Amino acid sequence: MRDPAFRTTRARLELADVLGRHAEDYIRHHDGHLGRVERRVMSAIMACRTAILGGHVETCTACRASRIAYNSCRNRHCPKCQGPARTRWLAARERELLPVPYFHVVFTVPAPVGAIAFQNKAVVYTILFKAAAEALTTLAANPRRLGAEIGAVAVLHTWGQALTHHPHLHCVVPGGGLAPDGARWVHGRANFFLAVKPLARLFRRLFLERLAAAFDQGELRFFGDLATLADRNNFAGDLATLRRSNWVVYAKKPFGGPAQVLAYLGRYTHRVAIANSRLVSCDQDHVAFTWKDYRRNGAVRVMRLTPDEFIRRFLLHTLPDGFHRIRHFGFLANGHRAAKLALARALLETVDETEPADAAASASATESAHQATTDRAAPTCPICGVASFA
Numbered sequence: 001m002r003d004p005a006f007r008t009t010r011a012r013l014e015l016a017d018v019l020g021r022h023a024e025d026y027i028r029h030h031d032g033h034l035g036r037v038e039r040r041v042m043s044a045i046m047a048c049r050t051a052i053l054g055g056h057v058e059t060c061t062a063c064r065a066s067r068i069a070y071n072s073c074r075n076r077h078c079p080k081c082q083g084p085a086r087t088r089w090l091a092a093r094e095r096e097l098l099p100v101p102y103f104h105v106v107f108t109v110p111a112p113v114g115a116i117a118f119q120n121k122a123v124v125y126t127i128l129f130k131a132a133a134e135a136l137t138t139l140a141a142n143p144r145r146l147g148a149e150i151g152a153v154a155v156l157h158t159w160g161q162a163l164t165h166h167p168h169l170h171c172v173v174p175g176g177g178l179a180p181d182g183a184r185w186v187h188g189r190a191n192f193f194l195a196v197k198p199l200a201r202l203f204r205r206l207f208l209e210r211l212a213a214a215f216d217q218g219e220l221r222f223f224g225d226l227a228t229l230a231d232r233n234n235f236a237g238d239l240a241t242l243r244r245s246n247w248v249v250y251a252k253k254p255f256g257g258p259a260q261v262l263a264y265l266g267r268y269t270h271r272v273a274i275a276n277s278r279l280v281s282c283d284q285d286h287v288a289f290t291w292k293d294y295r296r297n298g299a300v301r302v303m304r305l306t307p308d309e310f311i312r313r314f315l316l317h318t319l320p321d322g323f324h325r326i327r328h329f330g331f332l333a334n335g336h337r338a339a340k341l342a343l344a345r346a347l348l349e350t351v352d353e354t355e356p357a358d359a360a361a362s363a364s365a366t367e368s369a370h371q372a373t374t375d376r377a378a379p380t381c382p383i384c385g386v387a388s389f390a
Contacts, residue, residue, distance in 0.1 A: 013279045015079055015314070018287055019046050022307035029308065038315045041077045048073035048080055062386040076325075077318055082270040089326075090266055093153070096337070097258040098344055100185075101175035103193040104252040104264070105152075107132040107203055108168035110245055112238060116211070117167050119226060122320040123219050124211070125167065129154060131207035132169050133329040135249075139194050139202055140177060146194070148177030148186035151332030151340070153265070156325040159273045161291040162303060163313035170268055172261060175254060178331055178344060185347040193251055200249040207247075208239055269326055273317040282307070 023042050027034060047053050055070040072081050109117070109128065117124035132154060140150040152173040160166040175188040214220050215235055222229045229235045255261045280288040280302055287310040292298045305313070319325060331340035380386070 012276065013282060014276045015274065015279065016045050016048060018279070018282045018307065018310065021282060022287075022311060026308055026311045030312075034315075037318050037321060041075060041315070041318050042311075044073035044075035045078045048075070048078050060381040060384060060386065063381060063384040065381060065383045076270075077272055079272050079274065079276045082272060086266060086270040089269060090262060093265055094258075094262060096332070096341055097261060098174050098341070099258070099348060100187070101190060101254040102258075102261045103173045103175055103254050105136065105171045105173055105193065105199075106168060106248075106250055106252070107135075107171070108166070108248045109207070110242060110247065112242065113207075113211075114165055114167050115226060116220070116222075116229070118165050118316065119222060119224075120214075120220050122323055123214050125156060125158075125319075125323065125325075127207060127210040127214065128156070128167060128169055129327055129329075131203055131210055132171065133327075134206050135199055135203040136171065136173065136194070137330050139199055141180075146177060146186060146188055148179055149331050150174065150177040151328070151330035151337075153332065154327050154329065155269050157268075157271070158317045158319075161294070163273055163310070163316070165316045172265065178340065178347070182343060183347075185344060191254060193254075196249050196251055200247045203249055204243070204247040208242060212239060273314055 019042050023046065027039070027042075049070040049072055051070060053071040053073060055068050057066050058069045059066045072078075074081050074085075076082070076085075107128070113124070117128070133152070136152060137150060140146040140148060150173060152171045155170045155172075156167070157170060158165060158167045173193060175190075175193060176186055177188075179186050211220075215232075220229075229238060255264065274289060278289045278291070280290060282288070285306065286304045287307050288302050288304045289310075290300055291303050293301050328334055328337065331337070331344065
């Protein structure tokens with residue numbers, strides 16, 4: 001018999017609670033505009049770790065008390081299901097780190113492109129990945145720049161702190177690359193990767209060329225406020241304006257080492273639009289959550305939205321089925337990553353080809369990253385206080 005101390009209720013507010021209270025009204029009010037993906041995401045989050053998905057018995061290895069643990073939905077938009085996936089992904093990335101500086105490069109697009117992207121997610125998000133990858137690899141291969149084949153991990157984020165639609169790409173890039181003949185490793189400068197102004201111009205050109213090609217091939221759809229863009233002349237006019245505007249690409253300071261790279265990746269790769277920890281309150285009229293106001297030096301503030309608006313903003317960030325929001329390119333591309341990494345390690349004269357340099361620091365960072373980024377703490381036995389369920 002299950003001890004009454006093992007309660008299934010939760011002390012803190014979760015996204016599932018907000019949806020459980022307000023999703024029915026939202027679906028009724030927006031029935032004609034909700035797609036299959038959005039409906040499935042809401043359903044999965046509400047069912048996650050409840051009796052709806054079934055469960056299993058967990059037993060404390062210390063005091064032998066037992067409890068029922070309900071199964072997870074494993075939906076990638078669910079804030080409760082990213083911890084285990086993140087842990088497995090980080091373990092694989094730890095084995096791939098090289099003993100070189102790493103840089104963080106961010107690609108973003110102007111608001112008019114973001115609007116087109118929202119109505120054509122799969123097409124435009126793919127263009128974002130391809131244009132950023134080509135811009136980085138092309139500029140780095142230029143002998144006047146780095147003159148090497150680089151590699152990168154790219155992660156798509158579509159949200160800002162206020163849950164508005166803001167598609168951008170985070171790229172983590174080793175500081176250097178393989179020489180064209182594969183005979184040596186080309187080291188970059190310690191505190192500088194690539195000049196961002198020519199990188200931004202190249203990214204803009206490559207992106208708009210691909211966007212124009214997608215229009216010509218009939219891959220873009222426009223409706224609502226963007227319906228006029230279905231006309232070729234109107235679309236061409238918008239592209240001309242976008243070619244004259246400044247596109248934002250920026251590179252942050254290099255990471256301190258492999259340990260910092262892992263800690264960063266742990267925070268970014270499997271993040272969803274809003275974590276449960278940011279939710280403050282929910283009632284019939286409002287949902288309140290914390291957000292960082294970067295216009296005021298990152299001050300933490302509380303935003304209150306109507307439940308309808310909160311759910312609408314959250315659903316802006318659902319991704320199409322089968323779309324990969326983490327991608328590798330350059331010498332880290334999936335098809336040849338193992339071989340190119342082995343070559344890079346040999347050229348860098350690492351001691352052990354199977355482990356990254358600074359292995360102790362990397363292992364420590366992996367452990368701390370896992371702990372810091374898991375959305376819920378390890379289950380603790382309420383009887384004996386030991387986190388040892390099996």
